[in-house]
Amino acid sequence: MKLWSGRFGKETNELVNDFNASIQFDARLYREDIQGSLAHARMLGDCGVISKEDVAAITAGLESILKDIEQGRVEFTADNEDIHMNVEALLTKRIGDAGKRLHTARSRNDQVAVDFRMYVRREIPVMVRQVAELQSVLCRQAKAHQTTVMPGYTHLQRAQPISFAQHLMAYANMLCRDVTRLEDCAKRLNECPLGSGALAGTTYPIDRWETARDLGFDAPMSNSLDGVSDRDYALELLSALSILMMHLSRFSEEVILWCSWEFKFIELDDAYATGSSIMPQKKNPDVAELVRGKTGRVYGDLMSLLTVMKGIPLAYNKDMQEDKEPVFDAIDTVEMCVPVFAAMLDTMRVIPENMRAAAGHGFINATDCADYLTKKGMPFRDAYTVTGRLVAYCGQNGKTLEQLTLEELRQVSDLFDGDVYQALSLEECMGQRSSYGGPAVSETSRQIAAVEEFIAAR
Numbered sequence: 001m002k003l004w005s006g007r008f009g010k011e012t013n014e015l016v017n018d019f020n021a022s023i024q025f026d027a028r029l030y031r032e033d034i035q036g037s038l039a040h041a042r043m044l045g046d047c048g049v050i051s052k053e054d055v056a057a058i059t060a061g062l063e064s065i066l067k068d069i070e071q072g073r074v075e076f077t078a079d080n081e082d083i084h085m086n087v088e089a090l091l092t093k094r095i096g097d098a099g100k101r102l103h104t105a106r107s108r109n110d111q112v113a114v115d116f117r118m119y120v121r122r123e124i125p126v127m128v129r130q131v132a133e134l135q136s137v138l139c140r141q142a143k144a145h146q147t148t149v150m151p152g153y154t155h156l157q158r159a160q161p162i163s164f165a166q167h168l169m170a171y172a173n174m175l176c177r178d179v180t181r182l183e184d185c186a187k188r189l190n191e192c193p194l195g196s197g198a199l200a201g202t203t204y205p206i207d208r209w210e211t212a213r214d215l216g217f218d219a220p221m222s223n224s225l226d227g228v229s230d231r232d233y234a235l236e237l238l239s240a241l242s243i244l245m246m247h248l249s250r251f252s253e254e255v256i257l258w259c260s261w262e263f264k265f266i267e268l269d270d271a272y273a274t275g276s277s278i279m280p281q282k283k284n285p286d287v288a289e290l291v292r293g294k295t296g297r298v299y300g301d302l303m304s305l306l307t308v309m310k311g312i313p314l315a316y317n318k319d320m321q322e323d324k325e326p327v328f329d330a331i332d333t334v335e336m337c338v339p340v341f342a343a344m345l346d347t348m349r350v351i352p353e354n355m356r357a358a359a360g361h362g363f364i365n366a367t368d369c370a371d372y373l374t375k376k377g378m379p380f381r382d383a384y385t386v387t388g389r390l391v392a393y394c395g396q397n398g399k400t401l402e403q404l405t406l407e408e409l410r411q412v413s414d415l416f417d418g419d420v421y422q423a424l425s426l427e428e429c430m431g432q433r434s435s436y437g438g439p440a441v442s443e444t445s446r447q448i449a450a451v452e453e454f455i456a457a458r
């Protein structure tokens, strides 16, 4: 028998029953649902809408249901559509009439809105801690590689010398913003929709401040239509997670490149790589590839909810039941990706010799050569042209800039002196880039300390 059977002359079609139900996926909101109901009942009692005896019975009933769900003793049914009606039906079965009074001055519309907000709010710190853990892995690896010279790239062409620490800390800094985006989302979502009713509030003398406070919100939402019908916080979360995954995906792409024989800058630990079913020699970076692949999924989750929301008039519409699966999927995906990605980086073997060897080819000290001449008085644009000529000469003669003799160098400018070799050494080129944010050890140390402080504050 459906809750609403009084108004209906027929039973729900079986296909509709299953089609309409959300219990298969919203069962995971059971804790929030019960927490919200406990607060609602307490408030109804305090405001004299229901009796204190009813509040006591509802509280004991809900607590026993919570315990039973957690011990796997409850079976939900699609006949009761969603988590909200499943819990209510269980409650009424256990405590009778008092259970039927719980839904006074409430609708599933404000109920689901408060449950979902609380769920998102609960998961954000979990993900923040995971990202912070990943950042501490990056800091640890960076500390060990502040003088490990590698080629920095633009257009995937060797560009200028950097350290491996500088490269890792670039990601660590991006992750700081991912964390603060998540924290911003948690801050903004922290207003309570409970008490919005179906859409238009209620005639009962409820106290929305009490339930808001009780459930850890900063305030009740100001407008009841807004309260039940926006999912912007879920979209903010999905946006923040999409950006986080975009960062991890770029990083994954680099890990994959670095593992290749063409680069061999790192080797993944055997425990974090996979083999091939046919090629005995293979060691594949599947973890990084999957993180890159799963990024598409999280983008899809964002697009799917944006699209669900774009055309629905105020206030609640059943379309909005489609909000949960993408959000759950994105959270699950991120919570799976971040720890395994961190562990993969924590255990990788860095191969500084190969980074250094790659840095040795590709004229990545050409800018430094031009800077050398500039510091000796040649205008930079001329120094740039002269160095370009040297690079062409090197190309024709199979040499690097630092392999040129002083005589060869002086053919293009008599400003070259013996000190040029020091200026062209890659260690020097990297180490001298001590401008704020640069790869010099003084600067990577500052960055590492700043990120460590950021992590410690979480």
Ligand code: ARG
Pocket (backbone or CB within 6 Å): 022, 026, 081, 082, 108, 109, 112, 316, 318, 320, 321, 322
């Ligand atoms: N299962 C529904 C959802 O997830 C709960 C709200 C249903 N409200 C309604 N008026 N049908 O959105």
